[in-house]
């Protein structure tokens with residue numbers, strides 16, 4: 001190899017080890033404007049784009065040509081940069097973020113919540129429209145003193161930037177600029193970075209931090225470890241209920257937004273289920289849209305069990321919730337599987353029915369030695385978290401291997417795609433020794449599956465009891 005050839009090879013190798021798309025972002029006071037320089041280390045195609053509607057708030061877009069910057073006009077949200085078709089290229093631009101958030105007012109694109117601007121990286125990082133090669137994107141954010149930045153995108157090892165696969169930028173985790181107070185909470189196996197909106201709260205800050213810590217510990221207890229190395233939780237004021245609403249988004253990281261209402265008290269936080277539900281989502285991969293009921297059902301089924309095992313919810317409350325909730329998830333005639341329905345009952349409780357029946361079947365077939373816990377822990381251990389997207393079959397096969405059964409795959413075929421007759425829940429309660437009673441439940445410890453029932457809420461194998469052996 002000639003010296004020139006060697007030099008070219010070294011340059012190619014260093015380009016391959018760095019991110020394919022590399023951004024530096026400078027925020028001005030109040031996050032009014034972001035000034036961005038983007039460098040693409042390979043040919044990425046000429047079309048660069050922003051989230052829907054953001055093009056109107058992008059200005060001074062230019063591509064580097066020798067010592068000059070050449071202005072590029074926008075077409076809607078797209079900017080055509082010929083240099084990026086041929087090889088490495090650099091562009092720069094400004095985004096009027098605050099104005100976009102006030103004008104568009106769309107949560108997935110740009111949105112104001114009090115003084116906080118919610119806007120995922122896809123609304124302010126120009127992304128190549130047709131670069132399908134694998135690679136990473138990385139961004140570094142510089143902030144003025146009055147602005148904090150919070151994002152669920154995974155930080156780089158040195159903590160100086162954020163980085164994820166390029167294909168995840170389009171659906172990147174929740175991110176926010178504004179007056180946010182950062183607090184790091186440790187959970188077994190991971191950390192939760194809390195960004196708490198500044199301002200008046202009805203509870204002391206420490207109560208909010210304790211609530212996040214308690215929820216993270218409960219979810220870590222269920223999965224055996226906190227499901228992701230790092231999650232961002234953004235706590236914002238709003239909503240009429242004490243704990244208004246939560247939403248989780250992964251794809252190259254892990255993020256949760258949760259709204260706390262004016263009336264939230266310590267007691268509300270202590271019995272809250274919303275944050276545990278959202279954190280349960282962190283331990284399962286994104287699956288195709290038709291199968292969202294599997295994700296929601298998982299969180300619906302696991303959340304009370306995780307809280308019971310952590311001592312945050314009484315055993316009777318777990319069963320009362322299932323007795324009252326599961327009838328909403330009964331398959332209906334002509335529905336032909338939950339993949340084909342969009343009704344609320346199927347999404348949450350049809351999904352919970354799946355995980356509940358799967359848990360019973362795995363425990364019965366393995367004489368109590370395996371459970372849905374083992375399946376979910378294996379899926380997480382194989383990398384199946386909210387940070388990635390998997391075909392559902394991959395998750396179910398991974399779970400089935402861990403329990404040595406085919407329960408997850410078979411039950412999915414029955415409830416998801418074929419459709420099923422209603423489940424005989426009364427017979428199931430009788431076998432488990434759960435007796436619905438005046439709005440609550442009583443337990444019958446002489447029932448055939450009483451030990452199995454206790455194992456679900458205490459998380460221990462019913463070994464030595466002899467009943468299920």
Ligand SMILES: [Zn+2]
Nearest residue numbers: 277281296299
């Ligand atoms: Zn959910």
